[in-house]
Amino acid sequence: MSRRSDEELEAATLLSGEDTLEEPRAPDTSESRTLLRRLGLSFFLFGLINNVLYVIILSAALDLVPPSTPKGIIAFCNIFPALVAKLGWPYLLKGRIRYARRLVGCTAISVSGMLVVALFDSLYMRLLGICLASFSSGLGELTFLQLSTRYHPPSVAGHSVGYFASGTGGAGLAGAFLWWELRGLGVLPFVIPITYFFILPRPDQFAGRSFSPEDEDGLDNAPLTASYTALPRDDEDAAPRGSDPETAIKAPISLSMEDKWRLAKPMLTKYMLPLFCVYLFEYTINQGISPTLVYPVPTRETHWFMSLFIHSIRDYYPLWQLVYQSTVFLSRSSISLGLPPLPGRLLSLPAIVQGAILTTLALESAAGLFGDAHPGLSFALVFLLVSIEGICGGLAYVNVFYRVNQEKHDSTTADAERAKQEREFRIGSIGLADSAGILMASLLAVPTEIELCRAQVARGKVFCQSL
Numbered sequence: 001m002s003r004r005s006d007e008e009l010e011a012a013t014l015l016s017g018e019d020t021l022e023e024p025r026a027p028d029t030s031e032s033r034t035l036l037r038r039l040g041l042s043f044f045l046f047g048l049i050n051n052v053l054y055v056i057i058l059s060a061a062l063d064l065v066p067p068s069t070p071k072g073i074i075a076f077c078n079i080f081p082a083l084v085a086k087l088g089w090p091y092l093l094k095g096r097i098r099y100a101r102r103l104v105g106c107t108a109i110s111v112s113g114m115l116v117v118a119l120f121d122s123l124y125m126r127l128l129g130i131c132l133a134s135f136s137s138g139l140g141e142l143t144f145l146q147l148s149t150r151y152h153p154p155s156v157a158g159h160s161v162g163y164f165a166s167g168t169g170g171a172g173l174a175g176a177f178l179w180w181e182l183r184g185l186g187v188l189p190f191v192i193p194i195t196y197f198f199i200l201p202r203p204d205q206f207a208g209r210s211f212s213p214e215d216e217d218g219l220d221n222a223p224l225t226a227s228y229t230a231l232p233r234d235d236e237d238a239a240p241r242g243s244d245p246e247t248a249i250k251a252p253i254s255l256s257m258e259d260k261w262r263l264a265k266p267m268l269t270k271y272m273l274p275l276f277c278v279y280l281f282e283y284t285i286n287q288g289i290s291p292t293l294v295y296p297v298p299t300r301e302t303h304w305f306m307s308l309f310i311h312s313i314r315d316y317y318p319l320w321q322l323v324y325q326s327t328v329f330l331s332r333s334s335i336s337l338g339l340p341p342l343p344g345r346l347l348s349l350p351a352i353v354q355g356a357i358l359t360t361l362a363l364e365s366a367a368g369l370f371g372d373a374h375p376g377l378s379f380a381l382v383f384l385l386v387s388i389e390g391i392c393g394g395l396a397y398v399n400v401f402y403r404v405n406q407e408k409h410d411s412t413t414a415d416a417e418r419a420k421q422e423r424e425f426r427i428g429s430i431g432l433a434d435s436a437g438i439l440m441a442s443l444l445a446v447p448t449e450i451e452l453c454r455a456q457v458a459r460g461k462v463f464c465q466s467l
Contacts, residue, residue, distance in 0.1 A: 032209055035201050039156065040163040040336065042200035043144065047167025048174065049191045050140040053110055053133040056175040066123070074287075076442040077130045082138025083435040089142055090428035094254035096417070097424060102143050103196055109136040110189035138435060140192070141168070142428050145401060149423040150203045154406055155211045161405045162335035165398035169332030172325030253417045255425060263422060264429045271400050272433035274348045278396040279437030280444075281354035285361055285389060288445030290320045292365045292452040293382050294463040295375040303376050313463050323383060324390040331394025335402055342399040350392035357385050357392075362448075366455040397434070404430055 113132030116125055148160040255263075294316045298306035309319050335341055342349070361382065363369060370377040404427045453464040 032211060035205055035209075036156070036159060036211065038199055038201050039151070039160055042195050043148070043160045043164040044167040044170070044336075045191060045195045045199075046140075046144045047164040047169075048171050049167075049188055049195075050106075050137055050144065051168045051171035052175045052188065053114060053137055073127075073442075073446065074130065076439065077127045078134045079435055079438040079442055081131045081135035082141075083432070083439050085135050085138035086142050086428075086431040086435050089139060090146075090425050091257075091260060091432075095252055096421070097143070097146060099143065099147060100196070102139065103193055106136045106140045106143070107189045107193050109133075110140075114189070136189070138431070142431050145405075145431065146424040146428045148405055149427055150420070151206055152203070153206070153209070153211060156206050156209075157405050158335070158402055159211075161402050162333075162398065165394075165401065166329070166333035166336040168397070169325075169329035169394055172328050173322075175325075253415065253421065255418070255421055259422075260425055260429070263426055267404070267426065267430065270344075271347070271404060271430055274351045275396055275400050275430065275433040276437040277348075277351035278354050278393055279434045280441050281351065281358045282389060282393045283438045283441035284444050284448060285354075285358050285386075286321070286324065287442060288448030289358070289361050289365055289452065290324075290386070291317050291449055292456065292464045293317075293320060293361065295378060296463075298375070298379075303379070306376065306379055313466055320382065320386050323386045324393075327387045327390030328394040331391045332398045334395065335398055341402050342395060344403060347396070347399060347403065350396040353392045354389060357389050361385055362452065365452045368459070368461075372459075372461060400430060401427065 109132050113129045113134075113136060116129030116132065118129075120126060120129070144164055145161070148157050148164065151157045151160055294313055297312060298304075298310055300307050310316060360369075364378060364381060368378065369381065407426075456462070456464055
């Protein structure tokens with residue numbers, strides 16, 4: 001019997017009332033642990049592969065364009081297409097998400113962007129490749145965060161978000177190390193569809209299972225407003241199995257712009273503003289200030305520790321990026337490592353700390369807080385502040401998306417499909433904030449880098465001109 005015939009038979013069975021809800025199963029079984037491991041691995045790989053192109057291109061910014069090109073131009077081309085994706089898909093498109101179709105499209109665009117960057121030496125062609133990679137990365141991030149809302153109970157959904165955030169942090173380290181090895185291959189994006197089709201467990205495999213006491217008590221977690229739904233693996237598999245039979249036979253449901261504004265409005269100051277500020281400060285530092293934080297090349301006799309990492313003036317910027325990416329990975333992995341999430345009232349704290357770090361590093365670059373005679377002290381200060389910057393950025397990212405994923409919502413409708421689309425929109429709409437912050441930072445980074453370099457030259461420090 002064909003798949004469609006099976007689905008029609010199943011729908012008929014549901015309509016006849018012969019199918020009953022499954023009783024909760026024991027939480028501590030080997031099968032449950034295996035499902036969680038597969039889910040964690042899948043979302044870690046999703047985050048890792050989806051973001052690695054973005055990080056590779058930014059880490060190689062000095063090698064992609066002529067030395068005279070401000071790094072902010074790279075950042076602009078690497079984020080504006082992602083912003084378009086994060087704005088267009090959740091806010092403008094309507095109806096059910098076709099996950100398989102989206103991920104195959106993201107893979108094709110990623111491969112195209114990678115090949116364009118690797119095969120062409122023209123500045124404009126490389127900028128085109130960066131734009132393609134950015135669009136694919138933005139749409140992919142949006143899709144995987146929305147995909148996490150399809151899993152229940154709430155602890156499983158939070159598990160998927162935690163591992164996805166950890167994977168995005170790991171992409172920073174992988175991208176910084178693997179640029180030269182991967183730029184001519186273009187095969188890495190194929191890991192995403194392979195993982196999706198062959199490793200990722202379907203949401204209905206978690207139905208009726210309890211994985212933590214919170215799942216049983218229902219405290220501090222989003223209620224299960226929709227029945228467990230098997231994720232469609234292709235476009236034909238549109239009718240959700242094991243769902244409310246009315247969902248399978250009703251006309252397509254979609255959220256209106258009024259519905260989306262109603263859902264997004266409460267999250268503007270609670271989630272979007274802190275995330276926007278964190279990324280605005282963070283990427284202004286990374287693209288506008290960090291390139292100017294250069295000092296004399298150390299010798300073993302004077303600064304043996306610095307000499308282990310710095311062999312030329314051009315080594316400072318990649319080092320700051322490596323320190324930043326390492327601490328981002330650790331902080332984005334906090335939930336997957338079992339650490340408790342930040343309390344909701346402290347979600348704005350990382351942004352406040354980032355603002356203080358930006359001010360301090362700008363003063364260090366322009367005036368030299370310890371003077372030019374003490375490069376060792378300046379190096380230690382920058383190393384510490386860049387580390388804290390990465391920690392704050394990673395904590396903001398993982399905790400905002402985790403909180404949105406786990407937040408309770410009062411459902412205004414009993415319709416299962418509509419409830420699923422509302423959860424998907426809520427978490428998908430947040431991504432607009434970080435991309436907008438990065439875009440604004442890329443615009444600020446160009447004049448910031450130029451003015452800081454001028455300030456250094458005015459006091460006789462000309463290292464920034466040789467980069």
